[in-house]
Amino acid sequence: MLLAEERDITPEKSWHYEQLAKKCQAALKKNNFGAFFAPTRAEALAQVMSMIPENAMVGIGDSVSVLQIGVIEALDGGKYNVLNPFRAPDGRYFASGRSSIDMMRQIVNADVFITGTNAVTLDGKLVNTDGFGNRVSAIAFGPKKVILVVGANKITANVDEALRRIREVAAPMNARRHTRHGMGDLPCGITGSCSDCRAPRRICCATLILDYQRKPMTDREPRINVVLVGEELGL
Numbered sequence: 001m002l003l004a005e006e007r008d009i010t011p012e013k014s015w016h017y018e019q020l021a022k023k024c025q026a027a028l029k030k031n032n033f034g035a036f037f038a039p040t041r042a043e044a045l046a047q048v049m050s051m052i053p054e055n056a057m058v059g060i061g062d063s064v065s066v067l068q069i070g071v072i073e074a075l076d077g078g079k080y081n082v083l084n085p086f087r088a089p090d091g092r093y094f095a096s097g098r099s100s101i102d103m104m105r106q107i108v109n110a111d112v113f114i115t116g117t118n119a120v121t122l123d124g125k126l127v128n129t130d131g132f133g134n135r136v137s138a139i140a141f142g143p144k145k146v147i148l149v150v151g152a153n154k155i156t157a158n159v160d161e162a163l164r165r166i167r168e169v170a171a172p173m174n175a176r177r178h179t180r181h182g183m184g185d186l187p188c189g190i191t192g193s194c195s196d197c198r199a200p201r202r203i204c205c206a207t208l209i210l211d212y213q214r215k216p217m218t219d220r221e222p223r224i225n226v227v228l229v230g231e232e233l234g235l
C-alpha cells in the first residue's frame with residue numbers, strides 16, 4: 001500500500017462508527033424509539049426529509065448536527081411551515097428576544113420537531129441538557145413527531161459517560177460557539193472544563209434522560225425517532 005493511502009484511516013473510522021451506531025440502533029429499538037442508521041450526511045438528510053409530511057408545521061431546536069446535514073436549506077426548498085427560533089430574518093443565528101421565545105412556545109404544537117441530542121448510550125438512552133429547556137421539553141412532550149440527528153461521535157457507554165460528555169466536551173465547545181454569536185464568555189468556554197458555574201447565561205440548566213418510550217396508543221409509528229449517522233457531527 002502507498003504511504004499516502006496508509007495515512008488515510010477514513011474506511012476504518014467509518015467501519016468503527018457503523019459498528020457502534022448499529023449496536024445503539026438495536027438498543028434504541030428495544031426501548032421503543034424509532035432508530036435509523038445513515039452511513040453519510042447525505043443519506044441522513046434523505047432519511048430525515050422522508051419522515052416529514054408536506055405542509056407540516058416543523059419546529060427546529062438548536063443543533064449543529066441538523067445544520068451540518070443540510071436540513072434547514074432542504075426545508076426552505078419545500079412546502080413546510082417552519083418555526084426556527086434560531087434564525088433571524090437576515091439569516092444569522094438568533095437565540096434571544098421575545099419573538100424567539102414565543103416561537104419556542106408555538107413549537108410545542110408542531111407536527112414535527114427536529115433537533116440533535118447531546119449523547120445517546122449503547123443501552124439505548126437519550127441524554128440532553130439545555131439552557132432554556134425548550135429542546136428538552138419539546139423532546140419529552142408536545143410535537144407529534146420528534147426527529148433527532150446524531151453523529152456516531154455522540155455514542156457513549158452509559159448515562160454517566162453521557163453526562164460527563166455533556167459537561168466536559170459538548171458544553172465547553174458550545175460555550176465558545178455562543179461567544180462567536182456575541183453572547184459573552186462562560187467559564188467552561190475559557191478553561192475547557194465545567195466548574196458548575198452560576199453564570200447568568202449558563203447553558204446547562206435542565207437535563208432530560210429518556211430511558212424508554214411508551215408504545216404509541218393510536219399511531220403506529222414511534223413518536224421519537226433517532227437518525228444515527230456514521231460520521232462525526234455536532235459538538
Ligand code: SF4
Nearest residue numbers: 171188194195197204
Ligand atoms: S455549568 Fe457553567 S461551566 Fe459548567 S458546563 Fe455549564 S455553562 Fe459551562
